[in-house]
């Protein structure tokens with residue numbers, strides 16, 4: 001009898017522990033932040049224009065080292081998608097890319113909170129907020 005009570009208690013605790021652990025990774029409950037960082041050299045400005053189907057975030061001109069950020073929650077249909085058009089001010093190179101979409105692999109790389117896109121001279125990188133991990137994602141294209 002006592003043994004059964006103990007086992008029940010352990011099961012109840014384990015269930016709660018699991019529920020809490022997975023609540024942390026329900027992407028719908030997270031406030032997501034996306035950053036676009038001007039990591040170009042030579043004092044170059046970066047032109048940034050990001051959108052979703054509901055929101056036009058407008059054209060931003062970022063000086064070297066600065067960033068543009070916005071936050072949102074994922075809709076329950078999982079269709080949230082933001083895309084961006086980046087343009088180097090002094091060089092005829094640009095990039096169009098998806099900056100946020102529903103994908104566990106992306107969420108993992110964003111540390112389940114912050115998706116940081118850093119535009120460097122050679123390409124666009126997905127980086128961690130602390131800048132320690134950085135992965136090449138998109139190339140610049142010639143033209144606007």
Ligand SMILES: *[C@@H]1O[C@H](CO)[C@@H](O)[C@H](O)[C@H]1NC(C)=O
Pocket residue numbers: 035037066067116129
């Ligand atoms: C964005 O800019 C702010 C203000 O300068 C700075 O505090 C923050 O660290 C920057 N974030 C990133 C990801 O570069």
